[in-house]
Amino acid sequence: xxxxxxxxxxKWNLKSVLGIxxxxxxxxxxxxxxxxxxxxxxxxxxxxxxxxxxxxLKSSKNNxxxxxxxxxxxxxxMHIVAWVCLLSQHKALTKWFLMQCxxxxxxxxxxxxxxxxxxxxxxxxxxxxNQIAEFLAYxxxxxxxxxxxxxxxxxxxxxxxxxx
Amino acid sequence: xAKKIAxxxxxxxxxxxxxxxxxxxxxxxxQRYWIKTKRTxxxxxxxRYEFYGKGKDLYKATVKAHRFMPKGFVTVSAEKFLxxxxxxxxxxxxxxxxxxx
Numbered sequence: 001x002x003x004x005x006x007x008x009x010x011k012w013n014l015k016s017v018l019g020i021x022x023x024x025x026x027x028x029x030x031x032x033x034x035x036x037x038x039x040x041x042x043x044x045x046x047x048x049x050x051x052x053x054x055x056x057l058k059s060s061k062n063n064x065x066x067x068x069x070x071x072x073x074x075x076x077x078m079h080i081v082a083w084v085c086l087l088s089q090h091k092a093l094t095k096w097f098l099m100q101c102x103x104x105x106x107x108x109x110x111x112x113x114x115x116x117x118x119x120x121x122x123x124x125x126x127x128x129x130n131q132i133a134e135f136l137a138y139x140x141x142x143x144x145x146x147x148x149x150x151x152x153x154x155x156x157x158x159x160x161x162x163x164x
Numbered sequence: 165x166a167k168k169i170a171x172x173x174x175x176x177x178x179x180x181x182x183x184x185x186x187x188x189x190x191x192x193x194x195q196r197y198w199i200k201t202k203r204t205x206x207x208x209x210x211x212r213y214e215f216y217g218k219g220k221d222l223y224k225a226t227v228k229a230h231r232f233m234p235k236g237f238v239t240v241s242a243e244k245f246l247x248x249x250x251x252x253x254x255x256x257x258x259x260x261x262x263x264x265x
Contacts, residue, residue, distance in 0.1 A: 015258035016173040016230065021214055022166070103237065105214070107170045114260060138167045145169075145223050152227070 014149060018111035020138050025131040026051060026068040026080050027106045031092035038064040039123065041088055046126065049080050053126025057108075057119040065108050065119055069132045077106065110142045118143070168239070169222055172212035175233040177256025178204045208259070211235070213252070217242035231255060 028045070030038045035056075042054045051068040058064055072080070078101060085094040100106040112118050128136075181203040186194050211234035215225045221242035228246065232253035240252055 014230075015260045016171050016175075018226070019170040019172065021168040021170045103212075105168070107172075134167065138169075141219055141222065142169060145226050148223060149227065149230075 014111075014146075014153060017109055017113050018142055018146060019107045019109045020135065020142060021105040021107040023074040023077065023105050024071050025106070025135060026070070026072055026077050027108050028066040028081065028084060029093060029096045029108065030064045030066065030090065031096075032062050033064065033090065033092075034062060035064065035122075038066060041084060042066045042068075043125070045080060045084055048083075051080075052130070053124070053128055053132065055121055055125075055128065055132055056123035058122045059109060059119040060116040063116075064122075067108070067132055067135055069127045069130050071131055074104070081106075110139055111146050118146075166216060168214040168216045169226065170212060170214050171226060171229045171234075172210070173258050174208065174210045174261035175256050175258045176206060176208050177233045177254055178206055179254065181205050210261075211253075212237050213245075214239040215242040215245065221246060229253070230258065233258070 026045075026049075028041070030041070035058075038056060042056060045051065045066075046054050046068060049070075051070040053069040055067050056064050057067070078097075081093075081097045081100070084090075085097050109119060180200045182198045183201050185197055185199065187197060189195050213225075213229050213234045214237075215222055215229075216239075217225075225242035225245045228249050232249045233256035234253050238252045245252055
């Protein structure tokens, strides 16, 4: 016997992707790269450009995001990413870099995408007081928005309870 | 500028079909014009919102962005978007398709 049917008239979908965009944080998106290589490039970049510290987020298997702590200008940001692209000869990173240049702001995903889960923090090194702290605070806001949206979605999907 | 929340992906929306027509001007030159017809067609394309502003506005704007699909690549304050969402997007539905960040 059907006891309760909730919110049949509302329709929700979370098929869009949520991310964080800014110009002052150096970010790198390493797709199809093992963790050791990502860590190597993160260390090398941090030392060469004196970026104070970095964190590595795992977005899915062999896909990682790197965020550095030092605040830089957009010009300097792109200078650093281009340097990494040139030296690492990483095709996916170069493609990502070109896309960021076109839209004049670097974006990294926060929400889940298709079968990929939300990126999670797997490695941290050095200072985390500037851009990393800001990024993590903003990530918290976005995550709370996602949680609220998912809760709304759950409330809006029809829940049919049957009596046994 | 501070950090922005990006809402992006592919979507399906119904848009009015535009029709081309020609009109002869007084000086003899044939000028091309476009009119928006009542006919609609379903389009599938990708778009992106970039919202900035306060936390509460950002949440409300993100919720609204699930109904209003962006007209291309839109960077707008969450507050302004909430005041007039039709200006920045049209009604449609997000679809699951591979998108790059």
